[in-house]
Amino acid sequence: MVTVRLKPVEEIVKSLKPYRKVFVIGCQLGSGRCKNGGLREAFKVAGYLELHGFKISGVKSPGGTCILERLDSSDRSLIKEAESSSDAILSLACGAGTQLIAENVSIPVVTGVNTLFIGVERERKYFDEYCIACGECVISETGGICPVARCPKSLVNGPCGGAIAGKCEVDPSIPCIWYRIENRLRELCSLETLKKRVPLKDYRASVYPRRLVLED
């Protein structure tokens, strides 16, 4: 999922300053799961905005904000409702969802979150970055553990000289992912797969903006 972090409310207030009537949109996918931009947080922020003299014209979530049909369909259009009732929209969806709202309304859209990364969730508490969408996935060779996203140097030929006692040179509070990779491949009896030299990555696969088109 895409994780986000709510911006400081003072910052949100500041960017909404020119407007009076604000519609707040949360997102129940990524933003909601990481408790930084779901409906709950949308209501909280709305309450705070009211205290600061804004008029809240609505607080809603379309579920998945990055899906156009959820925002705008023939029987129910969240963005039309927001657009017609407000001076501005505050979106707590990730950067993708917020842009999709913005390109379909004619009023200003302000974001209330910083979009962070593609990660996983554990115990409803920990969120770890697992993938940087490099477009050329190598994890079949590395025991299903990604060295591109989970090693700060994206090393694909093995660990750097800073990998000491299982800890990463860059941040000793995180593991050097190559220890995990080795353990996993030992379990799978396939350490052999790491013996060949990994060629340079083709970064064309990650040149943005990218597009995926489904065949009919």
Add this chain to the structure above:
Amino acid sequence: MEFREKLESGQFLITVEVAPPRGVSWEETISALKPLKGKVDAFNVTDCQRSMVRMSALSMAKLLLDSGYEPILQLTCRDRNRIALQSDLLGAWTLGIRNLCLMTGDFTTLGDQPDAKPVFDVDSVQLIEIAEKLNSGRLLNGKELNGKTSFLIGAVHNPFAGPEFLQTLKLKKKIEAGARFVQTQPVYELKIAEEVHSLISSLGAVPLIGLLPIKSLKMANFMKRLNPTSIPPSLIDGLERAKDPVLYGWEYTLDLARAVSEFGAGVHFMLVGKVRELADFIDELRNNRREGP
């Protein structure tokens, strides 16, 4: 004789690290090396070591060359993509730089510009492959160059890093890719020096055992934080007891260097400072070796 010839003829090698200045005055950096002229086999120029901005290693290497010192140019993957790396390598060759020491490099956030965007387009193994490719007269994309390079390529290895299996595997990949010598992180025990020496030579490269004199207990603890198993308790004890820890650390290192010279291919001193003393030591070492059995 050039560094490469000495290496190929199996001479005992002594290299010293040189950090380019933080600024534009370089004369002092070079004049400080004077006592080592003709004694040290090559001067290894660091590339913004610890991710702190310094003068370009390439410029410093050229300045060394012009002053009569043979440089080894360090190049890291942290700040350059494959285009810049190839370009710098071609430039280095054209300026007369013949030796390289290629490595991944420290991460950006550890230095004094932690907000920089790190590159890491290629890793150390791939960078060695790139240099080898230039040596074969071609760019990475296979396009022919108008003349080939003939770099002597070196790499680095940290005997204290893990996991051991993968570190060894990576070392092997570096040597297979074209590294002819391998410089180690500072070592403080003979046993470890012997082990890493035999590992590197068994994989087909010339080992240069890294030596960094410890100047104080504080420095020992710092090194211990970087590589917990690198500093033996006896060294800590000695430093605690020593009246002059600087001298103690220095002599400790020289003893180790002497011991390595008995069996080893070479040492790499990661210091400048005590250049006079180092020069005297090198004289002593070379004389003893010549006189030895």
